[in-house]
Amino acid sequence: MADPYYITTAIHYPNGKPHIGHAYETIAADVAARFQRLRGREVRFQTGTDEHGLKMAQKARDLGVTPRQLADEMSGYFQVLFDRLDISYDRFFRTTEDEHHRASQAIWQAMEANGDLYLDRYEGWYSVRDEAYYDESELVAGEGAEKLSPQGTPVEWTVEESWFFRLSKYQEPLLALYRDNPEFVRPATRMNEVRSFVEGGLRDLSISRTSFDWGVKVPGAERHVMYVWVDALTNYLTGVGYPDDTADFRKFWPASVHLIGKDIVRFHAVYWPAFLMSAEIALPKEVFAHGFLLNRGQKESKSLGNVTDPNELADTFGVDALRYFLLREFTFGQDGSYSxxxxxxxxxxxxxxxxxxxxxxxxxxxxxxxxxxxxxxxxxxxxxxxxxxxxxxxxxxxxxxxxxxxxxxxxxxxxxxxxxxxxxxxxxxxxxxxxxxxxxxxxxxxxxxxxxxxxxxxxxxxxxxxxxxxxxxxxxxxxxxxxxxxxxxxxxxxxxxxGFRIDKPQGLFPRVELPESEPA
Missing domain, CATH: 1.10.730.10 (Isoleucyl-tRNA Synthetase; Domain 1)
Structure with a gap:
C-alpha cells in the first residue's frame, strides 16, 4: 500500500484580502492532493493563514483595530475563497490557535536544549513587508539613497536585544542534505540558488523581537516574541499534532511536499531544515517553489492598480475553467502570465x-x-x-x-x-x-x-x-x-x-463571452 501523503501550502499572510497568487498556489496543492486520493493514498492537505509579526501589528494599528480583529476578519476571507474554489483541505490552519503557540514553544525549547540559541544584540537591516533580515551585501539601490531588499521592498535599520539561532553551525549539514537529496528543492533552478546561498556562508539568525508583542512568546523570556518565521514554519508540525506523539504525526510526518512561492525558498530550504535538524525532527521530503503569476506580464501590485480578485475571475469564467487555465497555460515552477x-x-x-x-x-x-x-x-x-x-x-x-x-x-x-x-x-x-x-x-x-x-x-x-x-x-x-x-x-x-439510463445531456462548459471591462 502506498505511503500516506502530506502536502502543505505556505500559510498565507492575511494583512489584506486574498489575491490570485494565493488562489494559484492553493489550487495547485489541491490538485496534487485530489490526485493522490484518486490513486488510493491517505492524504493530509493543510493550508491556512500566518497571522503574527510586525506587518500585521502595523496594519492593525493603521486601521484602528487589534491585530486579532484584523486576523479574524482577513482569515475569514481566505477560508471563504478556498471553499468557493473547491479546495479540499483537511485542515485550515491559523497560527493564533493556542495549540500552535504550544508547538512553537516546544520546538524553541528543543533547539535551546541542543545549545543552538543564545541571547545577543541585533543590528542590521530588516524588511517589515518581507518579515526578513538582510545582509548589507544583499541590498539593492532604490530612489536616491534609499536601500531596498532583493525583493524591492523597503528596509529599515533595526537595533534590539535578540535571541539568535546558530544557523552557521548547519552550513555543512545543509550542503550535505542538498548533495544527498538533489530533489529536496525543486525546480532545479531553485536548488541551485539555495545551494549557492549556503555555500556563500551562513550567519547566525536573529529569531526574536522586543519592539512589538504580537506573536508567540519566547519561553522563559516573555519580553521577546518569536521571529514570525519560526512560528510560521512550525505550523506544518502543529497541524499533525506536534509536540504530542499523535497518530497523525506518526502517519504523516515527514511532509511529502511543502508547496510554496519562489520568494520564500530561503525560509523553507535553509532555515526550516536547520531548525528541524537542531530540534532532532525528521526533515520534509521536498520543497517545491512555484513561480509568480503575472498579470499581462506584470507582477501585480496595489500601486499599479492591477491586483486581481480571484472571486471576480470565478464569477466570469467559472471555478473549474479558472482552475484548468491556471494549471494548463504555463509550466508549474516557472513564472506565468494570464489575461x-x-x-x-x-x-x-x-x-x-x-x-x-x-x-x-x-x-x-x-x-x-x-x-x-x-x-x-x-x-x-x-x-x-x-x-x-x-x-x-x-x-x-x-x-x-x-x-x-x-x-x-x-x-x-x-x-x-x-x-x-x-x-x-x-x-x-x-x-x-x-x-x-x-x-x-x-x-x-x-x-x-x-x-x-x-x-x-x-x-x-x-x-x-x-x-x-x-x-x-x-x-x-x-x-x-x-x-x-x-x-x-x-x-x-x-x-x-x-442499467443506468442517461437523460438528455446538458452543456458542460458554456462558452465564455468577455464582459466589456475585464475583471481586475
Missing part, C-alpha cells in the same frame, strides 16, 4: 469546443439512438483498439507520472491530446450516419466513446472536480469506479450491467 482573453480562449477552445462538445455529441447520440443506455460492443476494430490503448497510456501512465511530479501543464497537455484523438475518432467513425447502414457498428462506436469520456473525466477530475463529478453522475459511473487504475473493460461491464 482575461487567455482564460476565455482556453475555456472556449479546449473545454467548451473540444471536451464539452465531445461529451455532448456522444451522450446526445446515446440518448437519442440507444434509449439512453450504454450500448453493447460488437467486436473491436483496429481504430477502437488504438483509441483504448492511447487512453490507457494517457490516463494510467502519462498523467499520473506528471501529477506525481507536479507537472500539471504536462498532464493537461497529455489529456488534451487524448481529447483531440477522441474527436478525430468520432468524426472518422461518424456514428450519426451508421444508424441505418450499420447499427451494430454505431453502438460499438458510441460505447467506445462513452468509456473514453468516462476515463478522461476521471483523469482530469483533480483539476475540475465539480464539472467532472456532474458529468460522471450524468453518465451513471458509480463512485467506486472513478479510479485511474482501470482499463476499458473495468469500466464497461459495471456500466453495462447497471
Amino acid at each position: 482575461a482573453e487567455a482564460i476565455a480562449n482556453r475555456s472556449n477552445s479546449e473545454l467548451a469546443n473540444s471536451f464539452g462538445n465531445l461529451a455532448q455529441r456522444t451522450l446526445s447520440l446515446i440518448h437519442k439512438n440507444c434509449d439512453g443506455r450504454l450500448p453493447p460492443i460488437f467486436g473491436h476494430t483496429d481504430a477502437d483498439d488504438a483509441l483504448f490503448a492511447l487512453l490507457d497510456k494517457v490516463t494510467r501512465q502519462d498523467m499520473p507520472a506528471a501529477y506525481d511530479k507536479l507537472a500539471f501543464a504536462q498532464a493537461l497537455e497529455s489529456w488534451m491530446g487524448a481529447v483531440y484523438a477522441c474527436n478525430a475518432y468520432i468524426d472518422e467513425a461518424a456514428p450519426w450516419a451508421l444508424r441505418k447502414t450499420d447499427p451494430e457498428r454505431m453502438q460499438t462506436v458510441l460505447a467506445t466513446l462513452y468509456i473514453a469520456i468516462a476515463q478522461l473525466a476521471v483523469a482530469v477530475s483533480p483539476v475540475m472536480p465539480r464539472s467532472m463529478a456532474r458529468l460522471l453522475d450524468a453518465m451513471g459511473l458509480a463512485p467506486d469506479l472513478r479510479t485511474i487504475e482501470g482499463t476499458w473493460s473495468h469500466w464497461y461491464s459495471p456500466l453495462a450491467e447497471s
